[in-house]
Amino acid sequence: MQDTVISFNNVSKKFKKGQRYYLKQALLDFFRPGVNDDFWALRNVSFKVQKGEAIGIIGANGSGKSTILKLIAGVLTPTKGNVVVNGRIGPLIELGAGFHPELSGRDNIYLNGTILGLPKKELERKFEDIVDFAELSDFIDTPVKHYSSGMQVRLGFSIATQINPEILIIDEVLSVGDASFQNKCLSLFGEFKKRGITIIIVSHQINLIEQFCQRLILVEKGKIEAMGNPRDVIPVYFSSVSQGQVKDLINKKGNVKRFGSGEVRIEKVEILDDSNKVVTTFETGKNYKIRFRFKKNKDIDILNIGIGVYKTTGEYCFGLNTQYDHFKVTSKNSFELLLKNIPLNAGEYYYNVVCFGQLETKPYDWVGPSGRFVVSSQFLQRGLTVVNHSWVNN
Ligand SMILES: Nc1ncnc2c1ncn2[C@@H]1O[C@H](COP(=O)(O)OP(=O)(O)OP(=O)(O)O)[C@@H](O)[C@H]1O
Ligand SMILES: [Mg+2]
Numbered sequence: 547m548q549d550t551v552i553s554f555n556n557v558s559k560k561f562k563k564g565q566r567y568y569l570k571q572a573l574l575d576f577f578r579p580g581v582n583d584d585f586w587a588l589r590n591v592s593f594k595v596q597k598g599e600a601i602g603i604i605g606a607n608g609s610g611k612s613t614i615l616k617l618i619a620g621v622l623t624p625t626k627g628n629v630v631v632n633g634r635i636g637p638l639i640e641l642g643a644g645f646h647p648e649l650s651g652r653d654n655i656y657l658n659g660t661i662l663g664l665p666k667k668e669l670e671r672k673f674e675d676i677v678d679f680a681e682l683s684d685f686i687d688t689p690v691k692h693y694s695s696g697m698q699v700r701l702g703f704s705i706a707t708q709i710n711p712e713i714l715i716i717d718e719v720l721s722v723g724d725a726s727f728q729n730k731c732l733s734l735f736g737e738f739k740k741r742g743i744t745i746i747i748v749s750h751q752i753n754l755i756e757q758f759c760q761r762l763i764l765v766e767k768g769k770i771e772a773m774g775n776p777r778d779v780i781p782v783y784f785s786s787v788s789q790g791q792v793k794d795l796i797n798k799k800g801n802v803k804r805f806g807s808g809e810v811r812i813e814k815v816e817i818l819d820d821s822n823k824v825v826t827t828f829e830t831g832k833n834y835k836i837r838f839r840f841k842k843n844k845d846i847d848i849l850n851i852g853i854g855v856y857k858t859t860g861e862y863c864f865g866l867n868t869q870y871d872h873f874k875v876t877s878k879n880s881f882e883l884l885l886k887n888i889p890l891n892a893g894e895y896y897y898n899v900v901c902f903g904q905l906e907t908k909p910y911d912w913v914g915p916s917g918r919f920v921v922s923s924q925f926l927q928r929g930l931t932v933v934n935h936s937w938v939n940n
Contacts, residue, residue: 551713551744552595552618556627559588559613559768587613588768590627597633598742600735602759602776604752604783609765611748612640615715618746633744636711637662639702639719647691651682651701654690658705672708679730680704695722707734714738716747720754732758752780777926781892806911809846810901813879814839815853815916828888830923830932836883840901846910848903849875853883858894858918863930867906889931892923 563583588610595601603611616622617629619638637644637658644661645654655676659669677683680700690698699719706714720728735758738745749755755762755776762779764772772782816837819825828834838851852867866883868875875881898914900906925932 549597550594551597551631551633552746553630554591554593554614554617554627555630557588557591557617557624557629558586558626559610559617559622560625561585561587586768588617588624591765591768591770592627593763593770593773595744595746597744598739599761600739600745600747600759602755602762603746603748603765604750604755604762604779605765605771610768611765612717613768614763614765615640615717615746615748618713618715631713633712634710635713636706636709636715637702638715638717639699639706640717641695641699641719641722644702645690645698648689650689651677651680651686651693654701655705659709662705662709664709676701676704676708679708681727696724696727700727703731707738711743713744713746716745716749718748718750720747720749720751728754752783756780780926781922802913802915804911804913806901806909808910809842809844809903810849810910811841811843812838812851812899812901812911812913812916813841815897815899817917817919826917826919828890828919828921830890830892830921830925831887834885834888836885837880838883838899838901839880840911841879846903849901849910850903850906851875851881851899851901852906853916854898854900854914855890856896856898857930858896861930863890863895867900869902869906888921889933890921891925891927891930891932892921894918894920 561584563585591610591614603614605611613622615638617624618631619635620631621638623629644658646657649657652673655673656669659672660666664672677686680697680703682697682701685693685697690701693701699722703716703719720731732754735745745759747755747759759776761774762772762776763770764779764783772779814837816824816839817826817828818835818837820833825834836853840849840851842849850867850869852865852869854865855863857863896915896918898912899916900909900912902909923932927933
């Protein structure tokens with residue numbers, strides 16, 4: 547297609563893993579012949595970018611996002627496949643990129659401009675704009691090594707945008723700038739969009755990237771996991787990120803903690819949907835019931851049961867117990883908690899369960915994590931919960 551400005555065709559990129567453990571590696575190579583040090587940072591990545599598109603690349607740390615940008619910028623070459631770029635590409639904007647620390651901001655602007663092939667006259671003409679946009683006029687003769695990371699990013703961003711690139715590539719710099727700089731960048735991006743400049747941006751700030759990009763690419767372990775409308779891709783990202791965290795949680799602290807005096811034991815906790823099917827995946831806004839099965843080992847006067855639900859990232863979402871609700875557990879071995887229109891947002895959760903008499907702090911039985919579940923949501927909202935809301939013009 548004529549308007550395609552970037553095209554990745556089955557691109558794979560191989561790196562050698564760190565060379566620091568020379569002796570260890572040599573021994574490993576000797577004892578495990580055929581096992582080598584190669585590491586595929588990208589595998590069979592294919593996508594196209596059309597002129598004027600704003601594309602966001604998201605994914606966990608180490609998934610391969612910066613590697614994709616460096617391949618676009620031509621800083622790296624693919625091991626397999628090919629990358630085609632049509633259009634004048636701006637310098638990769640990343641933290642601390644391309645500055646000489648001993649030189650002043652002024653000298654770095656001239657140095658960078660020259661490297662980028664800008665004639666001296668044009669650079670002189672643009673100099674004020676670059677300094678103004680970076681808001682660095684008071685520090686322009688200070689060596690860059692004394693700049694804060696935010697100041698360095700502002701300078702890099704300013705140089706890259708003021709030289710009128712056709713394709714702009716930005717690697718996780720928005721988060722370094724303060725709120726006013728972020729807003730300025732966003733309005734500049736809006737202007738670029740109107741002028742048909744293509745922008746590829748990597749960021750962990752999903753809310754910013756979502757405001758600005760019409761298409762997102764989700765990278766996971768060097769492969770494209772999802773690509774398309776942010777509305778479709780962001781939920782996949784959140785659920786994959788939290789799944790990773792659940793694995794960590796289970797692997798690291800894998801063992802379930804359990805303690806209590808033992809008069810009552812929790813036997814089983816199950817979550818059922820409207821049709822009484824046991825589920826581990828919820829949908830925001832639907833109804834569920836939690837069935838507690840327990841066994842009394844002794845005759846007891848009072849029995850209370852409670853559940854605490856947590857995000858796997860650690861946030862406490864809600865806690866309910868029969869004591870707070872003045873609900874008397876009269877059944878012998880099983881009862882249910884009904885949850886209506888569950889308001890949890892997409893993500894992964896776990897729960898702890900406790901049964902106790904008078905005092906929750908002196909439980910008969912406490913189990914955590916007792917189980918886990920995933921929530922998927924069709925609502926596009928941020929935060930722990932999904933809020934029922936509407937907007938009104940006055
Ligand atoms: N020059 C290199 N030599 C060896 N390994 C590398 C090199 N560059 C990147 N890698 C590895 O390739 C993988 C992908 O790195 P990349 O920088 O693309 O990740 P990323 O998605 O940008 O992560 P982050 O969100 O942390 O910036 C990582 O495991 C990284 O260690
Ligand atoms: Mg990176």
